Amino acid sequence: MHKNELMEQRESKDYLSQLTLDCVILGFNEGELKVLLLRWKETQEWSLPGGPILQSESIDAAAYRILKERTGLNDIFLKQFHTFGEQPRYNLAEIQEKLKHLIDPEIWYKRAVTIGYYALVDYAKVSPQPDELTVECKWWDIKEIPQLLFDHNHIIQLALQALQIEINLQPIGYNLLPEKFTMPELQRLYETILDRKLDPRNFYKKIISLGILTRLKERRKGVSHKAPYLYKFDKAAYEAKLKEGGLSFL
Amino acid sequence: MHKNELMEQRESKDYLSQLTLDCVILGFNEGELKVLLLRWKETQEWSLPGGPILQSESIDAAAYRILKERTGLNDIFLKQFHTFGEQPRYNLAEIQEKLKHLIDPEIWYKRAVTIGYYALVDYAKVSPQPDELTVECKWWDIKEIPQLLFDHNHIIQLALQALQIEINLQPIGYNLLPEKFTMPELQRLYETILDRKLDPRNFYKKIISLGILTRLKERRKGVSHKAPYLYKFDKAAYEAKLKEGGLSFL
DNA sequence: CCAAAAGTGTTAAAGCTACACCCATGT
DNA sequence: ACATGGGTGTAGCTTTAACACTTTTGG
Numbered sequence: 001m002h003k004n005e006l007m008e009q010r011e012s013k014d015y016l017s018q019l020t021l022d023c024v025i026l027g028f029n030e031g032e033l034k035v036l037l038l039r040w041k042e043t044q045e046w047s048l049p050g051g052p053i054l055q056s057e058s059i060d061a062a063a064y065r066i067l068k069e070r071t072g073l074n075d076i077f078l079k080q081f082h083t084f085g086e087q088p089r090y091n092l093a094e095i096q097e098k099l100k101h102l103i104d105p106e107i108w109y110k111r112a113v114t115i116g117y118y119a120l121v122d123y124a125k126v127s128p129q130p131d132e133l134t135v136e137c138k139w140w141d142i143k144e145i146p147q148l149l150f151d152h153n154h155i156i157q158l159a160l161q162a163l164q165i166e167i168n169l170q171p172i173g174y175n176l177l178p179e180k181f182t183m184p185e186l187q188r189l190y191e192t193i194l195d196r197k198l199d200p201r202n203f204y205k206k207i208i209s210l211g212i213l214t215r216l217k218e219r220r221k222g223v224s225h226k227a228p229y230l231y232k233f234d235k236a237a238y239e240a241k242l243k244e245g246g247l248s249f250l
Numbered sequence: 251m252h253k254n255e256l257m258e259q260r261e262s263k264d265y266l267s268q269l270t271l272d273c274v275i276l277g278f279n280e281g282e283l284k285v286l287l288l289r290w291k292e293t294q295e296w297s298l299p300g301g302p303i304l305q306s307e308s309i310d311a312a313a314y315r316i317l318k319e320r321t322g323l324n325d326i327f328l329k330q331f332h333t334f335g336e337q338p339r340y341n342l343a344e345i346q347e348k349l350k351h352l353i354d355p356e357i358w359y360k361r362a363v364t365i366g367y368y369a370l371v372d373y374a375k376v377s378p379q380p381d382e383l384t385v386e387c388k389w390w391d392i393k394e395i396p397q398l399l400f401d402h403n404h405i406i407q408l409a410l411q412a413l414q415i416e417i418n419l420q421p422i423g424y425n426l427l428p429e430k431f432t433m434p435e436l437q438r439l440y441e442t443i444l445d446r447k448l449d450p451r452n453f454y455k456k457i458i459s460l461g462i463l464t465r466l467k468e469r470r471k472g473v474s475h476k477a478p479y480l481y482k483f484d485k486a487a488y489e490a491k492l493k494e495g496g497l498s499f500l
Numbered sequence: 501c502c503a504a505a506a507g508t509g510t511t512a513a514a515g516c517t518a519c520a521c522c523c524a525t526g527t
Numbered sequence: 528a529c530a531t532g533g534g535t536g537t538a539g540c541t542t543t544a545a546c547a548c549t550t551t552t553g554g
Contacts, residue, residue: 016268016269016361017267017268018266018267018268019268019363021267053335053361053363055361056337057337058335058337059333059335059336059363060335060336060338060341061337080332080333082330083309083330083333085303085308085309085310085312085365086308086309086310087306087307087308087311093422110305111305112264113266113269113303113365115333115335165415182533183533183534184532184533186424199517199518199519200533200534200535201517201518201519201534201535201536202516202517204534204535205536206515206516221525222525222526223525223526223531223532223533224525224526224527224530224531224532225523225524225525225526225530225531225532225533226523226524226525226531226532226533226534227524227525227533228532228533228534229533229534237252250547264545420513432506433506433507434505449544449545449546450506450507450508451507451508451509451545451546452543452544452545454507454508455509456542456543472502472552472553473504473505473506473552473553474504474505474552474553474554475503475504475505475506475550475551475552475553476504476505476506476507476550476551476552477506477551477552478505478506478507479506479507501554502553503552503553503554504551504552505550505551505552506549506550506551506552506554507548507549507550507551508547508548508549508550509546509547510533510541510545510546511540511544511545511546512543512544513542513543513544513545514541514542515540515541515542515543515545516539516540516541516542517539517540517541518537518538518539518540518546519536519537519538520535520536521534521535521544522533522534522535523532523533523535524531524532524533524534525530525531525532525533526529526530526531526538527528527529527530
């Protein structure tokens with residue numbers, strides 16, 4: 001997409017004007033939470049994946065579309081968490097300056113409201129794809145995120161808060177871990193999201209007592225210590241529990 | 251405001267287009283939760299208060315503005331809970347037909363996204379005010395809400411769900427009750443929001459243990475049974491607790 | 501005096517926290 | 528053999544749930 005095309009898009013009647021959507025796409029790898037970020041062409045500036053909403057699609061559909069475009073994945077855990085409508089939301093002049101080689105400063109909306117979604121994905125299954133205005137799409141460790149464009153640091157912060165609440169209501173690991181995983185891996189995921197240490201014995205008891213995990217006979221190999229058991233989620237048991245309403249975690 | 255003025259408003263550059271805001275204004279009276287609804291001129295059709303957002307104001311400011319216009323109150327507990335962007339959200343043709351004597355069917359957006367807020371107010375302090383397109387603004391018992399225009403029944407339903415979660419994190423009663431209230435009144439408020447009966451002894455112990463209430467020497471008079479004590483919130487203690495992070499309810 | 505709702509304490513069960521040692525694996 | 532992290536049980540404490548009778552007031 002070139003300048004003219006983008007201009008057409010912004011002014012097009014095919015899209016909602018002044019309303020966009022941003023996705024905080026979260027994965028888990030090497031014991032850390034990761035976010036998928038995009039680097040804009042000919043810059044060192046990063047931002048969240050996002051974009052405008054088609055007149056013909058629901059906002060959830062727009063989020064799924066963006067997710068599919070950046071990750072290649074369908075059928076993802078996706079949740080709207082907040083709509084950002086401060087006035088101003090960020091320093092527009094700064095954005096116009098930083099991206100003027102890509103986007104005519106004239107065509108930025110003076111104001112845009114954005115709907116924030118977060119997605120939980122299996123890190124290993126994602127093939128990050130930049131879009132028309134960016135050259136690089138890659139995972140960043142949640143603790144090492146640089147200064148981002150727009151108000152995207154703030155958006156990520158609220159997404160993580162929303163996730164801390166959600167972890168008490170959903171077996172988040174189901175979406176963030178590969179099919180088979182070890183108990184310490186699951187524990188580290190919870191520790192990262194909740195940002196505190198958990199006791200391994202208590203964690204084990206609590207997770208097992210939910211009755212939604214199956215321990216496999218396999219163990220993880222190739223580690224220089226005792227080989228941990230592998231587990232997987234028992235989807236049927238999980239959905240049965242959910243219906244009873246009886247799912248609440250840590 | 252007449253047809254032409256409304257037309258100008260819809261098409262005006264002073265407002266965001268295709269993005270509106272709706273407020274679920276909740277009060278508590280006679281042991282029941284109430285919502286403030288508006289009846290449209292020359293109809294029996296009811297809807298939530300809401301409207302478009304000025305280019306110059308944040309979405310929170312727009313919500314406060316609408317609230318102020320309908321209730322006369324400033325400084326209200328207000329919380330964004332969800333943004334509604336289904337496509338379609340409701341049957342537009344039906345709305346056009348029902349309101350054609352007020353609004354030219356041509357000027358409805360083919361599509362609008364709305365941001366949902368709920369507000370918690372002291373029932374007794376509100377003086378309900380209709381707006382330019384409505385003749386009546388009044389409280390409805392939450393259990394007796396009629397079929398509303400747009401997707402407003404759905405919006406109310408989600409607001410109540412959000413409130414059920416929020417009640418665990420905030421001393422909701424502070425906003426919904428008058429300055430002085432009795433323990434049974436507070437209990438009935440919790441029972442109504444959570445939609446289940448609570449044990450009065452356990453409720454009393456739990457609330458008192460939070461240490462944010464002061465029992466007054468006064469009692470409520472004029473009831474044909476034992477006179478209950480009055481309590482009020484100890485705002486200082488409440489804010490101290492909140493800072494410690496140690497506030498979690500029922 | 502009757503009807504209505506307020507006020508109050510104890511006990512049992514469940515859930516949570518804290519805590520330490522031996523085991524299996526790769527180098 | 529050593530370093531690394533895995534796997535596991537118990538006891539005390541806190542929190543929650545269940546439960547019933549007496550009191551006060553107005554009519």
